[in-house]
Amino acid sequence: MKNILWTLALCAAVTAQAETVYVTLEKDNALAVVDPIAGKLTKTVPVGQRPRGIAISPDNKFLYIATSDDDTIKIIDAETLEEVGRLPSGEDPETFAVSPDGSLMFVSNEDDSQVTVIDVQERKAIKEIKVGVEPEGIAASPNGRWVISASETTNMLHWIDTESLAIVDNTLVDPRPRALSFTADSKFVWATSEMAGTLTILDAETRQIIKNIKLEVPGVTFDKIQPVGVAIDKDNRWGYVALGPANRVAVINAKTYEVEKFLLVGERVWNLAFSPDQKRLYTTNGVSNDISIIDLASHKVTKSVGVGRYPWGVVAKP
Amino acid sequence: MIVRSLLLGISMLSLTVFVAQAEQKQEIEIVYFTQEKIAPPALSNLDPFIKDKGELGAELAIDDNNTTGQFTGQLYKLNKIIVPIDGDVAQEFNDKIAGKFSFVVANLPVDDLLKIIDANQPEQTLIFDTGTTDDSLRQRCGADVLHILPSRAMRADALAQYLLKKRWTKWFLVTGASDEDKLFAAAIKRSAKRFGMKIVAEKAWDHTYDARRTAQSDVPVFTQGVDYDILIVADEQGLFGEYLDYRTWIPRPVVGTQGLIATSWHRTHEQWGAVQIQNRFKEQKGRWMEEADYGAYLAIRAVGEAATRTQSSQLNDIKPYLLSDKLTLQGYKGRPLSFRIWNGQLRQPLLLAAPRSLVAVAPIEGFLHPKTELDTLGYDQPETKCK
Incomplete structure (x- = not known):
């Protein structure tokens, strides 16, 4: 009897923790589906040519996947993994941001130096906004006020007003800005600069830079420290920055902006995603073809899971 | 109130600056x-x-x-x-x-x-x-x-780093007739010395017009009788280098100005x-x-x-x-x-490229430098008289 209860309790625990992690595989033209609790790759499905950016709809029903060489963003049913539609993203979509209410999508078109705004419901492009050369990272503020597009070769953050869908300000940052993220309260923006090895923190109210952090890892030459993905927890306690070929994730105190720790993950770590409960962080490691799972309570890497060739983007669903 | 008017003043000021920029x-x-x-x-x-x-x-x-x-x-x-x-x-x-x-x-x-x-x-x-x-x-x-x-020295060093990694250390150097070819060959010799490689044979390719000479018959004879790991060609204009691959006496790859090359793009x-x-x-x-x-x-x-x-x-x-x-x-x-x-x-960084495949990017991992690994390619400051 005791045994049965124990098993039941265990089952309940497992169900409560059920979670799915989706990883785009740039070179395999596929999507990897991972069970992060078991630490296992559960399946791999073909998804289109050169899949990179990935996001999940606010209701967790649909995945959006930028299949760059198909020049589209596919809408995939998160349960069946069937394609249910396509969005007119413009050419060579790589990264995109979804507005907090899920109605609009903002897509970086690297080759055309523009951001395409898509009405998700209508599946229609409603505006093209000219930005700097090679726009890459893009983020929407949780309060719906801003979308910021980072252009890699122009080295600027372009502040797009979501009412007028026009640029109202530009901030020059360090060379090759790659990714950015708002804090959950929409007050601050963290932006990484790949070539300079820096993290810039901006005040979203004044649109001014308040802090620039040079990321330095003991024993690694400066030119290998190439920050890309950035994620900040919802309590604004810790921020995490993927350092590319330095093969580490920097753990940064979001109050003091001190770098407290470096976690060794796989090779050429690029993008990051939290588990829905924010107990874990997932990293895509492009060269070692795996993802790392970081336990956030202990700040320790607990597991790496081989997923396929060139894992690029990652997202988790409860 | 004072604060507000001050703020207004600042925003107007920045607006003026912006307009001035747009005009001029x-x-x-x-x-x-x-x-x-x-x-x-x-x-x-x-x-x-x-x-x-x-x-x-x-x-x-x-x-x-x-x-x-x-x-x-x-x-x-x-x-x-x-x-x-x-x-x-x-x-x-x-x-x-x-x-x-x-x-x-x-x-x-x-x-x-x-x-x-x-x-x-x-x-x-x-x-x-x-x-x-x-x-x-x-x-x-x-x-x-x-x-x-x-520079040529940077290119030669990039190739040498890769050849050292592959342990292809016995080099056969073929040099064309032009001054540029000789400079490229000199850079190769400098790299060989720098990375402890051995040039086991060195030959000049001369351009004669004998009708009996063909690539098919010439190259095997030209490369015969030497035991080497890799054939390095110095032919910057591309007058004969492409003839070497697949025609050598023993099966050996070609690098240098043809075959695997070191280039910035x-x-x-x-x-x-x-x-x-x-x-x-x-x-x-x-x-x-x-x-x-x-x-x-x-x-x-x-x-x-x-x-x-x-x-x-x-x-x-x-x-x-x-x-x-x-x-x-x-x-x-x-x-x-x-x-x-x-x-x-x-x-x-230099790209080591074959005609249809990028083979490696130099500096090759493991070649270290106190300041930046990029300075493992070409003449480093202590090797020059410059300050």
Whole structure:
């Protein structure tokens, strides 16, 4: 009897923790589906040519996947993994941001130096906004006020007003800005600069830079420290920055902006995603073809899971 | 209330600045200076002669600079000065450029470049050399000229690092008849010494016109009787190097100026955002980006980067920025590029490319340097007399 209860309790625990992690595989033209609790790759499905950016709809029903060489963003049913539609993203979509209410999508078109705004419901492009050369990272503020597009070769953050869908300000940052993220309260923006090895923190109210952090890892030459993905927890306690070929994730105190720790993950770590409960962080490691799972309570890497060739983007669903 | 009016005052002030910028753009004019070329002799018709190598790279860079300029209130202009085949480069420089422009991208051979360096006043004009790979030019100390393309020594070192990693340490060196070939061979010998490799045979390829000579019969005999790991060819013009592969007496790969080459740009290169610029270039210009295009592109992007950061169009602001450790030029090769201040050479990774495959990128992992691994390629500061 005791045994049965124990098993039941265990089952309940497992169900409560059920979670799915989706990883785009740039070179395999596929999507990897991972069970992060078991630490296992559960399946791999073909998804289109050169899949990179990935996001999940606010209701967790649909995945959006930028299949760059198909020049589209596919809408995939998160349960069946069937394609249910396509969005007119413009050419060579790589990264995109979804507005907090899920109605609009903002897509970086690297080759055309523009951001395409898509009405998700209508599946229609409603505006093209000219930005700097090679726009890459893009983020929407949780309060719906801003979308910021980072252009890699122009080295600027372009502040797009979501009412007028026009640029109202530009901030020059360090060379090759790659990714950015708002804090959950929409007050601050963290932006990484790949070539300079820096993290810039901006005040979203004044649109001014308040802090620039040079990321330095003991024993690694400066030119290998190439920050890309950035994620900040919802309590604004810790921020995490993927350092590319330095093969580490920097753990940064979001109050003091001190770098407290470096976690060794796989090779050429690029993008990051939290588990829905924010107990874990997932990293895509492009060269070692795996993802790392970081336990956030202990700040320790607990597991790496081989997923396929060139894992690029990652997202988790409860 | 006071605070509010103060805030209003500040926002109006910034508005005025913005309007002034929109009306009056800072202009930065860059000269692209080259001479028309005659099509050289070629081994085959596979690769057509490209007249505008370099020029189209300059055009793309100006466009990229101007996309940024629309946000910074700066306007870049490209002024192409192309000397006719029978024209005098030094004369044209004196008449049209000297004292008139701050930035000149010179895509010229060594002799012509030296002439314009002699005629130039460095405090008035900064010359970007995008045409030479000559090491002696880079032994002139100081940075009155910025050399964008990797020197022959850098290329040879890049190859040597890879060959050492593969443990292909016994080299057979074949050198063509031109002076350039001999300079390339000298760079190879320097690298061999530097990385402890052994040149087990060295032969000159002479061009005779005996009708009985064919590649099929010549190359096996030419390479017979030597035990070696790799055949290194020095043939910068491409007059015979392509004949060597698959025709040697014993089966050995070919590297150097043909086969596996070390270059700053190649069409097989896709990593680190390179695929984006390859696509942009091909779409706009209708052909692949060549190394000369990449050189001109980087030179003009360097001016743009410095002008954006310093918010200035003046040589006095831009040149010190270019030569400072603040410069982190983005070159689509995974590491920030900057200039070696002792001789003006751009430090950069080199691509080791086969015709249809990117084999490796140098510096090869494991070749260490106290400052930056990029300085494991070519003459490092302690090896020069420069300070």
